[in-house]
Amino acid sequence: MIIIRLKTHRIIIQALVTFSLSTPVLADEQDALNFSAGAAVTFDDNLFRLPDSADTRQSIGKSKRSDRILITNAGIKIDKPYSLQRFQLDLNLIDNRYDTNSYLDYTAFNYRAAWLWQLTPHIKGTLSADQQQVLNSFSEFRDFNNQLNIRRSIQTNENRIFDIDGLIGGGWHLLGGVSELRSRNSVEFNAVGDFIQTGANLGVKYVAPSENSIALIQRAYNGEYQGRVADAASQLDSGFKQRETEVQLQWRLTGKSLIDAKIGYLDREHDSFSSRDYNGVTSRLAYNWQATGKLGVITSISRHLYSYQQAANSYYVADTFAITPVWQVTDKTSLSMRYDFSQRDYRGAVVTVAEQREDNVQSFMLSADWQPTRTIKVTGSLRHEMRNSSYNQPSAFGGDLEYDANMATIGAQLLF
Template identity: 25%
Template sequence: MFLLQACRYPQHLYLGLVTFLVALSASFSAVAASDDVFSPYLDFSVIHEDNLLRFHDAATALAVTGSDVMADTVKRATAGLRINKIISQQTLVADLSMSRNRYNHFSQYDYAGKDASANWGWQLGSHVSGNLGGGYTEGQTPFQDFRTIEPNINRQRRENFDAAWQFHPSWRVRAGYSQYALAYDLAVLKYNDRKLATTEFGIDFVQPTNSTVGVQMRQIRGEYPNNLIVSIFSVDNNYSQNEFKGKVDWRMSETASIQFLGGLVRKNYDALTKRNFSGTNSRLVGNWSVSAKLNLNVNAWNEVGSSNDLSANYSTNRGISGGMGWELTSKIKMDASLRAEHRDYTGVSAVTGAQALERKDTYTAANLGLSYVPIRHLQLSASIANEVLSSNFERNGYRDNKLQLNGRYDLGLD
């Protein structure tokens, strides 16, 4: 009932679930041995991007903002508290933080960020377990999502509950329910405000090696409280989505695993039903601990998803990504990642009578980071990143390079 009622509460009460879990953690800690339960931390970052607003070029920046300046430096100061406690079979984790973000040039984007998340990993006996969690985030909308020159704070909240019952040594059933809400401050983007309710059921065959093979069914109900107004048209984006997928988690060894999730997806809109679509989604994930100090992962996907482009009701996204974590010494660690995705916008226009445009985008991103722990509790890190979007609609494309320097001090007790 709490999850169902939470969506009706005023915004300041969306943190109720998180607060409850933090309080629960604190009460458990009061009766437990004194150890690293509460860990305050301070974090300071300097981030420089040479194309903050993702303009196609300097001429576009000049036309939109009246200046050809595209680069900016952001200073971010964060104070937070982590809570991590294991009591018997229960695991309680929470992270609460606030940040101040200051832009050197585009000072209109200065904002105070808020983040709160908590999860109770619960277990009853040796056969029933699950999670109860929630979170709230408030901050500037990423510029690659919507390239607006006005400040646009978004607020996201979620609540989730899931449970699994291994009723037989080889069989397990699971179910879950979650709610997600997203709201934008910017009036022209209010049509993207949404509430999603997701229900999921599944059954797995569990092998002695902990490898599993199973199926799952998922239903998503999406509600958009504000219709999109285009000329004389009012576009209702409410929908229902149903998925039926197979799921494989293959533990090849103690250090290597492969996960696969794929199957059918169908999306039906309440209005303008010609926008309905169906297809197949699939995702493959591989993880390999080459050694105690080197970890590799790869992720490949072929999925159909909703589109924010009014000329197409969905896009087909095919991509691959890879990552590496390498502990060079006990104090120095290197991280690297690569991502490439092709997005094919197809289907029909969201607006009746408008011609569907065949837009095709290719997105690539690369990141390389190095972290150093000179003394206990202090971590210094630096990273460089490159992001490129190319499109057959040339003006949609952009390129951005980013340099980030970061220092974090964990005040947790020894």
């Protein structure tokens, strides 16, 4: 395990920024080695995702619910081909400083390292490792019993993946791989839990001469919750097994439109408490339409199942619609919009409930990118989020799960 202290993070960020300002090298996508450094400011008018009914003095100990966050980052990117092989490394340090709620300050260390290996033109695969760290959203991470003592919870996800793709002839491919996912929170969060999940996958894929493809993949996972023993009272388990069967399709309808689709079946069984088990259909259908040379639109609908373990639910089903138009105004300027609507149905209660929880979550975002030179990129965005929920218990501590939030961000990135 790699441990990097906050002071070290700051030193590395400062060093990279200083190096960037003193180095005349220009960024070039063809370079094997690239650096980046940047900063952004975000204003969030409802940081803790509180309902309008919440008494902020009692719930968070302050009169205002907004905050301003200064985000600085520095990164190194390596992408080096060598004969049939390709080696990639992407390191990023992201420092988050909160103006009002400084106890939420944190520095994320994110990385991805990959070896895109190839034995022959017909046998290839990927060996990769990555890590992502992020502050858990207060839309779900809440302590209703002691909201005055709001805690910072950083979620760290680590993935280790090895996969292989072998062409056996006539457009047919054999697929396989193994993986490990480690997920942990810096503060105990039983609804999600810290876990290690290991598994393997096996499949077959057909790629037509037109490059349209269809694949059938079977996955099997074993999961173990860390620091948890099976508890009959809460029916929080120590482990689980999960099986997934999935069909994937990529089909280019015309030169300007592409369908990316998948449908599958997921089945999760827990080691001790079958009351937490769940299964169901998962799916995604995305339509990518390049209307003109400068305007493209991606539209998608999907269904996913997520583990979320409380007394009143064990998981939820999320049905989501999203649309994202992107307009390349000029060679240096682009505008985009994204609208998401998700209906979430919480199921699998282990206690008697009068009504199961149902949420409607919506978000709308406008963003703009301007890159006046190869080394400078300026970005800005406006975002609105809202949630309506059947769970409606107004109190000083924000028991009501409904909220509205607005965010505005502006930032700049130096690439070299």
